[in-house]
Amino acid sequence: MTEILRVLRLTKIFKLHLLGGKEVVGCKDISFNLGAGEVLGIQGPSGAGKSTVLKCIYRSYVASTGQVFYRSINGVIDLLQAQERDILELRRQEIGYVSQFLRVVPRVSALQVVAEGLLLQGREESSALRDAGRLLTYLGIPRELWDASPATYSGGQQQRINVARAVVTRPRLLLLDEPTASLDEQSKRRVNDLILDLKRSGTAILMVSHDRESLEQVADRMLFLDNVSENQSGEGNRLAFKVAHH
Numbered sequence: 001m002t003e004i005l006r007v008l009r010l011t012k013i014f015k016l017h018l019l020g021g022k023e024v025v026g027c028k029d030i031s032f033n034l035g036a037g038e039v040l041g042i043q044g045p046s047g048a049g050k051s052t053v054l055k056c057i058y059r060s061y062v063a064s065t066g067q068v069f070y071r072s073i074n075g076v077i078d079l080l081q082a083q084e085r086d087i088l089e090l091r092r093q094e095i096g097y098v099s100q101f102l103r104v105v106p107r108v109s110a111l112q113v114v115a116e117g118l119l120l121q122g123r124e125e126s127s128a129l130r131d132a133g134r135l136l137t138y139l140g141i142p143r144e145l146w147d148a149s150p151a152t153y154s155g156g157q158q159q160r161i162n163v164a165r166a167v168v169t170r171p172r173l174l175l176l177d178e179p180t181a182s183l184d185e186q187s188k189r190r191v192n193d194l195i196l197d198l199k200r201s202g203t204a205i206l207m208v209s210h211d212r213e214s215l216e217q218v219a220d221r222m223l224f225l226d227n228v229s230e231n232q233s234g235e236g237n238r239l240a241f242k243v244a245h246h
């Protein structure tokens with residue numbers, strides 16, 4: 001299996017200036033690797049650092065220390081050291097991210113939100129809109145809502161648009177932060193099926209989730225993070241690997 005991602009001792013410390021420079025551990029000394037067509041599930045209590053790990057890899061957060069080697073189409077690159085323009089290009093072409101919450105842009109329709117990634121890759125508009133529409137249909141978003149802004153959608157509908165937006169380009173690396181939270185059973189199954197479909201075609205996937213059932217269904221391995229005690233008592237970070245084979 002081709003290794004797509006190698007994370008080495010990833011650490012993020014937040015310095016809270018408003019609280020007199022108090023330091024909060026986001027994540028500490030996190031190491032793992034991820035292969036093409038593999039799903040690594042990330043579990044752990046609230047505040048353990050799961051979202052922070054994803055955001056450091058996606059470069060929404062600047063990590064404090066560590067290395068994140070990503071095997072792109074053009075070779076291996078340390079995402080923590082890469083130039084901003086290279087990161088933007090990788091996001092456009094290779095790396096997808098589903099955030100915990102959809103940040104909506106007023107007056108942009110759901111169909112446009114989902115098609116955007118394909119348009120940025122140079123896809124012709126009618127074809128991009130067709131693929132976006134197909135995905136929205138699959139995820140149970142009724143056609144009469146496609147032209148509305150996602151701001152008017154329910155939480156579960158917004159979450160499905162969020163997922164659709166990230167998977168429509170079929171990225172090489174997909175970072176998922178709670179993709180099934182707030183979804184009903186049928187939508188959950190559909191999202192999990194989309195994840196499995198991408199996995200089969202070789203996408204490397206990191207999936208943060210509290211949804212045990214979904215993780216059991218899609219993940220090849222689990223990474224358990226527990227950084228809560230660090231923030232509360234200053235004790236060492238505990239990290240354990242649980243390996244589950246399906």
Ligand SMILES: Nc1ncnc2c1ncn2[C@@H]1O[C@H](COP(=O)(O)OP(=O)(O)OP(=O)(O)O)[C@@H](O)[C@H]1O
Nearest residue numbers: 014024025026045046047048049050051052053231
């Ligand atoms: N932007 C930020 N500024 C300051 N501290 C932050 C920031 N983001 C996260 N943290 C802190 O980092 C720690 C890890 O947070 P993170 O959101 O990664 O946890 P999580 O495991 O994803 O939690 P949840 O399951 O609740 O989403 C927490 O103590 C949190 O307060």
